Amino acid sequence: VVPADAPAGTYVLVVVSNRLPVDYEEAEDGSVNWRTSPGGLVTALEPLMRSSHGAWVGWPGVADRDFEPFENDGISLVPVRLNEADIEDYYEGFSNDTLWPLYHDVIAPPSFHRETWEAYIAVNRRFAAAAAAVAAPGATVWVHDYQLQLVPRMLREARPDLVIGFFNHIPFPPYGIFAQLPWRKQILHGLLGADVIGFQRLADAGNFSQAVRRLYGYPTRGVVIDVPIGETDQGGQNGESRRVIAKHFPISIDSAGYEELARRPDIQARARQIREDLGNPKTLMLGVDRLDYTKGIGHRIKAFGELLADGRLSVEDVTLVQVASPSRERVSTYMALRDEIELAVGRLNGDFSTISHTAISYHHHSYPREEMVAMYLAADVMLVTALRDGMNLVAKEYVAARFDFDGVLVLSEFAGAADELKQAILINPHDIDGTKDAIVRAVEMPKRERTRRMRSLRRKVAENDVAAWSDSFLRALTGGAAVPAGISDD
Numbered sequence: 001v002v003p004a005d006a007p008a009g010t011y012v013l014v015v016v017s018n019r020l021p022v023d024y025e026e027a028e029d030g031s032v033n034w035r036t037s038p039g040g041l042v043t044a045l046e047p048l049m050r051s052s053h054g055a056w057v058g059w060p061g062v063a064d065r066d067f068e069p070f071e072n073d074g075i076s077l078v079p080v081r082l083n084e085a086d087i088e089d090y091y092e093g094f095s096n097d098t099l100w101p102l103y104h105d106v107i108a109p110p111s112f113h114r115e116t117w118e119a120y121i122a123v124n125r126r127f128a129a130a131a132a133a134v135a136a137p138g139a140t141v142w143v144h145d146y147q148l149q150l151v152p153r154m155l156r157e158a159r160p161d162l163v164i165g166f167f168n169h170i171p172f173p174p175y176g177i178f179a180q181l182p183w184r185k186q187i188l189h190g191l192l193g194a195d196v197i198g199f200q201r202l203a204d205a206g207n208f209s210q211a212v213r214r215l216y217g218y219p220t221r222g223v224v225i226d227v228p229i230g231e232t233d234q235g236g237q238n239g240e241s242r243r244v245i246a247k248h249f250p251i252s253i254d255s256a257g258y259e260e261l262a263r264r265p266d267i268q269a270r271a272r273q274i275r276e277d278l279g280n281p282k283t284l285m286l287g288v289d290r291l292d293y294t295k296g297i298g299h300r301i302k303a304f305g306e307l308l309a310d311g312r313l314s315v316e317d318v319t320l321v322q323v324a325s326p327s328r329e330r331v332s333t334y335m336a337l338r339d340e341i342e343l344a345v346g347r348l349n350g351d352f353s354t355i356s357h358t359a360i361s362y363h364h365h366s367y368p369r370e371e372m373v374a375m376y377l378a379a380d381v382m383l384v385t386a387l388r389d390g391m392n393l394v395a396k397e398y399v400a401a402r403f404d405f406d407g408v409l410v411l412s413e414f415a416g417a418a419d420e421l422k423q424a425i426l427i428n429p430h431d432i433d434g435t436k437d438a439i440v441r442a443v444e445m446p447k448r449e450r451t452r453r454m455r456s457l458r459r460k461v462a463e464n465d466v467a468a469w470s471d472s473f474l475r476a477l478t479g480g481a482a483v484p485a486g487i488s489d490d
């Protein structure tokens with residue numbers, strides 16, 4: 001940990017997200033480590049952050065601890081303190097028990113609590129203040145995700161000189177669902193403080209614009225929304241309006257990085273070892289998800305179980321590896337989901353596994369990227385059966401890893417990735433019979449067809465990698481420049 005050399009207020013690019021790109025870890029002997037989180041956003045923004053004197057504002061993943069800003073791997077990090085109550089009310093409560101289910105088609109019922117809304121406002125204010133304190137005059141500030149939707153407006157009020165972008169990593173719901181939120185107008189007002197509001201899918205941007213028209217009556221023309229400048233917008237006069245762009249910028253992955261890993265001989269050897277350890281099944285199917293009710297893990301298990309029961313697949317030939325990484329474990333819906341999934345896995349294995357063949361190899365862990373790539377290489381069929389998903393980067397990671405032009409992707413049409421990855425076998429996971437047919441088709445797909453489809457999928461993922469994504473967002477935000485200009489002391 002090196003103290004940041006730059007004094008506050010000098011950063012020309014500031015990224016704000018709920019989590020910092022590193023997690024704080026304290027070992028039992030008291031030694032401290034900052035573990036780089038494997039998230040795609042870090043990879044995407046790292047080079048840009050280094051070259052343009054950037055700062056990253058976020059929570060270090062531990063409660064009740066104050067940290068001074070510090071530098072990690074060439075990026076200045078500005079930790080925001082969250083205490084236990086903030087984590088309960090702002091993170092687990094309003095973000096993950098209200099907004100998350102609401103924005104994912106109310107798959108689980110959202111809770112609406114006035115106390116957690118108050119905590120959301122207070123914590124958003126803290127993030128906005130931290131960003132405002134480090135941003136140089138005229139700097140570009142890029143705010144990320146549903147946890148921080150009020151930050152753009154708060155920043156604009158504090159620092160009208162800033163260029164403010166917001167990117168929503170999760171879906172934006174249709175008006176009929178969004179309208180349930182008691183604080184729907186405040187959320188829109190918060191977002192409209194940004195100059196550019198980015199979404200994953202065209203449909204998300206459309207839903208947002210519709211909500212703005214319905215709730216505020218502001219005119220929208222294509223991607224442009226004219227937002228009247230009111231009393232809360234410093235520097236403006238009534239009657240004038242600001243131009244806000246609401247547009248889709250589908251996020252991606254570091255596809256070359258994934259391919260590079262997949263080409264490594266040690267990772268290929270690991271892929272072979274995985275198959276061998278599983279008894280060399282004819283077909284290995286893979287699911288990789290955060291253990292979240294939006295991912296349709298139960299639907300996938302049901303379809304697989306019925307295929308085994310029908311005799312259309314046999315446990316001698318097919319194994320499903322399911323990685324379910326632990327997530328939001330103190331939120332009750334997630335606790336219930338874990339019980340439900342583990343019961344289903346246990347039942348299915350009890351009914352169908354033999355001494356030598358396990359039907360579902362289930363893992364409640366997260367793994368390093370190298371191990372994930374080995375699994376992708378080992379898997380003949382990748383199952384992405386999300387009931388609703390902003391993008392689903394696992395689908396893109398699988399494609400990027402398959403430099404051998406093999407493997408079949410079964411992809412839910414309710415994942416944002418389906419807008420781009422049309423050569424996958426697209427499914428409606430609610431349609432269990434349709435999903436079963438798609439799985440059988442994937443298992444039986446001839447090599448020529450697998451290669452043709454994977455070639456086209458790989459072209460898509462390589463064309464729009466994560467660098468292209470951040471580049472196009474920042475160009476929209478800064479009016480053409482991929483690297484933000486500001487007034488810095490460099």
Ligand code: F6P
Nearest residue numbers: 018019039145169170327328390
């Ligand atoms: O994109 C959705 C998201 O909530 C991200 O903001 C986050 O990095 C990821 O999923 C994991 O969630 P969490 O930070 O709640 O563990």
